[in-house]
Amino acid sequence: MENLENIRASLVQKIFSTNNLNLLEAINKIFTSTEEEKKYILSENQKKLLLVAEEQIKYGEVVSDEELRKLDEEWMS
Incomplete structure (x- = not known):
């Protein structure tokens, strides 16, 4: 299994080399959705x-x- 740095480097390389706007938007959505911490407000x-x-x-x-x-x-x- 690849280590964290190898995976990160591979992803960065793939992101920089693509011209697929839909793919980049999807990747951006993934990162954005994982950054947002959902808070539940309880009564x-x-x-x-x-x-x-x-x-x-x-x-x-x-x-x-x-x-x-x-x-x-x-x-x-």
Whole structure:
């Protein structure tokens, strides 16, 4: 596997040698989208629900995926 510097150099060379505007725009979009950090703004109610969920996890008040599927099947019957 190539190391970071080799990959970076190869990409730079390819970017400089292309005249394909669509390709360059796509590459630019990739870089731009990875630079933007998406922030989620939670309501006070959502924050409270997350705190409750953390407490439930802390005290083992959880149901496994298998148990939940079984309960769903029983409920749907």
